[in-house]
Every structure is written in structure tokens, then in C-alpha cells.
Amino acid sequence: MAKRYSSCLIGCGRMGATIDDEVRDHPQSFRWIPYSHAAGHTASAHSDLIAVSDVLPEKVKAIQERYNVPAGYTDYREMILKEKPDIVSIATRPATHAETTIFAAENEVKGIYCEKPLCCSMEEADAMLEACEKHGVKFNYGTQRRYMPIFQKMRELIDQGELGEIQAVIGHVGVGSAQWGHTHTSDMLLYLASDSEIEYVQGDVNVDLADFVGNRVDGDPGIPMGYVTFKNGVRGYLLASGGFEFEVSGSKGKLRTLNDSVACQWRTIQDTWNILEEVPFPEPSRMSGTVGAIDDIVAAIEEGRETAGNIRIACRSQEMILGFIESQRHGGAKVSMPLADRGLYVGRENW
Numbered sequence: 001m002a003k004r005y006s007s008c009l010i011g012c013g014r015m016g017a018t019i020d021d022e023v024r025d026h027p028q029s030f031r032w033i034p035y036s037h038a039a040g041h042t043a044s045a046h047s048d049l050i051a052v053s054d055v056l057p058e059k060v061k062a063i064q065e066r067y068n069v070p071a072g073y074t075d076y077r078e079m080i081l082k083e084k085p086d087i088v089s090i091a092t093r094p095a096t097h098a099e100t101t102i103f104a105a106e107n108e109v110k111g112i113y114c115e116k117p118l119c120c121s122m123e124e125a126d127a128m129l130e131a132c133e134k135h136g137v138k139f140n141y142g143t144q145r146r147y148m149p150i151f152q153k154m155r156e157l158i159d160q161g162e163l164g165e166i167q168a169v170i171g172h173v174g175v176g177s178a179q180w181g182h183t184h185t186s187d188m189l190l191y192l193a194s195d196s197e198i199e200y201v202q203g204d205v206n207v208d209l210a211d212f213v214g215n216r217v218d219g220d221p222g223i224p225m226g227y228v229t230f231k232n233g234v235r236g237y238l239l240a241s242g243g244f245e246f247e248v249s250g251s252k253g254k255l256r257t258l259n260d261s262v263a264c265q266w267r268t269i270q271d272t273w274n275i276l277e278e279v280p281f282p283e284p285s286r287m288s289g290t291v292g293a294i295d296d297i298v299a300a301i302e303e304g305r306e307t308a309g310n311i312r313i314a315c316r317s318q319e320m321i322l323g324f325i326e327s328q329r330h331g332g333a334k335v336s337m338p339l340a341d342r343g344l345y346v347g348r349e350n351w
Contacts, residue, residue: 005086012054016091037089040290098124105131111297115142120347141314143187144289163250174242175222196230203324
């Protein structure tokens with residue numbers, strides 16, 4: 001990948017440009033930094049951040065100065081049409097993700113890196129999917145863990161059969177919030193289940209019928225429990241136990257992340273009594289998930305392949321979250337995938 005690709009950022013707020021400041025002094029900051037979209041593009045060996053946009057001109061100016069970006073705009077459409085970037089990063093609030101993705105896809109952008117949550121309804125997700133696939137856009141979703149080497153090593157061990165037949169993937173992730181937090185959870189459950197299609201979901205969500213205004217939840221409810229049956233036979237569990245750690249249970253052993261992504265414990269069956277004993281987990285390299293996602297888009301463009309977090313996977317991940325909420329609306333009933341109600345909208349008014 002000798003060529004460098006021109007990139008533009010839409011949204012100069014927290015995830016777009018400043019979240020690195022919040023975690024810089026964290027004792028485990030190596031897990032994230034470079035974290036924001038702007039920092040990731042600046043750090044990537046394959047991306048040149050040529051322009052940024054935001055509806056607030058003072059943010060545009062500040063981020064231009066911070067990252068030494070040549071051009072700034074208050075209208076992302078004007079930026080895309082004038083700058084003609086190879087890659088667009090979308091780091092605005094979720095209510096605008098669909099229209100922004102569609103406009104970028106229809107105007108010759110080769111790759112899109114879109115922040116989570118993907119959108120607020122499956123109608124929006126369907127439109128994003130159609131636009132990206134029609135125009136051949138390489139898309140990655142802003143769920144950084146799937147681009148981190150430690151989780152990629154877990155997936156490699158799973159795919160190589162080192163854990164035997166995978167029985168369950170478990171997220172010890174706390175109650176959190178559906179869109180703002182558990183879109184990370186749904187994506188990682190999906191990833192560790194080998195990105196299988198989903199048969200059905202069930203959920204226990206902190207929302208009741210009075211919280212629905214028509215077909216909309218004007219908020220971001222917590223999810224104490226979610227259950228997923230994947231078509232490949234794996235079961236997925238979102239649990240209220242905290243720590244944001246993920247566990248994979250197979251017929252030959254188990255993997256469990258520790259302190260999110262600091263380390264991974266690997267235990268395998270060692271004798272006829274099925275006793276699990278710890279074995280060394282292959283030490284992976286460290287890479288920012290943001291940089292990994294950007295570099296994966298570049299590699300996909302050059303190699304003519306799909307990205308690791310492509311638009312179909314992103315839609316599947318989003319659909320899981322909306323399915324949990326639909327299940328709660330029907331008293332915890334099973335909700336078959338694909339979700340029948342494509343118009344169910346989850347998101348605050350100010351999104």
C-alpha cells in the first residue's frame with residue numbers, strides 16, 4: 001500500500017477529533033490512542049486528511065489548526081464535491097448518518113468510515129446498504145474492537161478450530177445504553193460468532209410502552225439482557241455484569257478478555273475429565289482500532305475485497321440492537337430476523 005489516500009472528516013466534535021484528550025492520562029491509554037477519526041487519519045501511513053467540516057465554524061477552525069488540515073467547511077456536501085476525497089469519515093450524531101453516507105456514496109467516494117451507532121432505524125440502514133453496494137463503496141463501522149489485534153487473534157483461534165465447536169459468545173458489559181454503548185456489544189458478539197446471520201433475538205430493555213411515541217423511542221434505553229440465536233448455531237448473550245469483557249465458550253476451551261482489551265485468558269481441556277487449564281494466549285501487536293479500520297478500508301480498495309466491518313455486517317449489528325427493543329415492546333417475545341418493522345426508530349430528538 002504505497003499510495004496515500006485523500007480523506008475528509010465530517011463532524012469535528014468528540015469522536016471526530018477530541019476524544020483522545022479524555023483518555024490520554026488513562027493508565028491503559030494504549031488501548032485506544034489514536035482514538036478520534038482525525039487522530040486516526042493523521043496517524044495512518046495511508047491517509048492524508050485534506051479537509052474537515054462541521055456546522056460550527058469555530059470547531060472547524062480549531063480542528064484545522066490542531067491537525068494541520070488545509071481546508072475547512074461548514075457544509076459537508078460542498079466539501080465532498082470540491083475536495084473529491086477517496087475516503088470520508090462520518091463522526092456526526094446518528095440521525096444524520098444515513099443522509100451523509102448516501103450523499104458520499106453517490107458522489108464518487110471510494111471508502112466510508114462511519115461512527116456508531118450506524119443509524120436510528122432499519123429503513124435508514126437499508127438505504128445506506130443500497131447506496132454503498134450500488135456504488136461499490138468500501139465501508140467500515142466505528143466499532144473499534146474488531147480492528148484491534150487482540151480481538152483479531154481471538155477470531156483467528158475460533159476460525160482455526162482451536163476452541164472446537166463454538167457454543168456461546170458472552171458479553172459481560174453492564175446495562176449500558178442501546179445505541180450509544182451496546183452497538184459496541186452487538187458488533188463484538190457478532191464478530192466472535194464469526195459474523196453469522198441471525199435467526200432471532202430476545203431482549204429485556206429498560207423501556208415500556210409509554211416510552212414509544214408512535215413507532216419511535218425518544219431516548220436511548222439501557223439493556224440488562226439480550227439473547228441471540230445465530231444461524232451457525234452459536235448463542236449470544238448480553239449480560240448486565242459489568243467490566244466490558246467478552247467470553248467465547250467452545251467444546252475444547254474458552255477465551256475471556258480481561259479489563260476489556262488489556263489481555264486475553266485462554267483455557268483448554270487438558271484431559272479426559274474435561275478440566276480446563278490455562279495456556280499462553282499468543283501475544284498480539286498493539287494497534288489503535290481507529291487506525292486499523294482506516295487502513296482496512298485502504299487495503300480493501302486496493303485489493304478489491306470486502307472490509308472487516310462492511311456495510312452488511314454493520315446493518316446486522318444494528319438490527320440486533322433494534323431487535324432487542326422490539327422484543328421488549330412485545331413482552332420479551334422472540335423477534336425473527338430480518339426485523340419486520342423497518343420503521344422502528346430509536347433516538348433522541350437532538351440526535
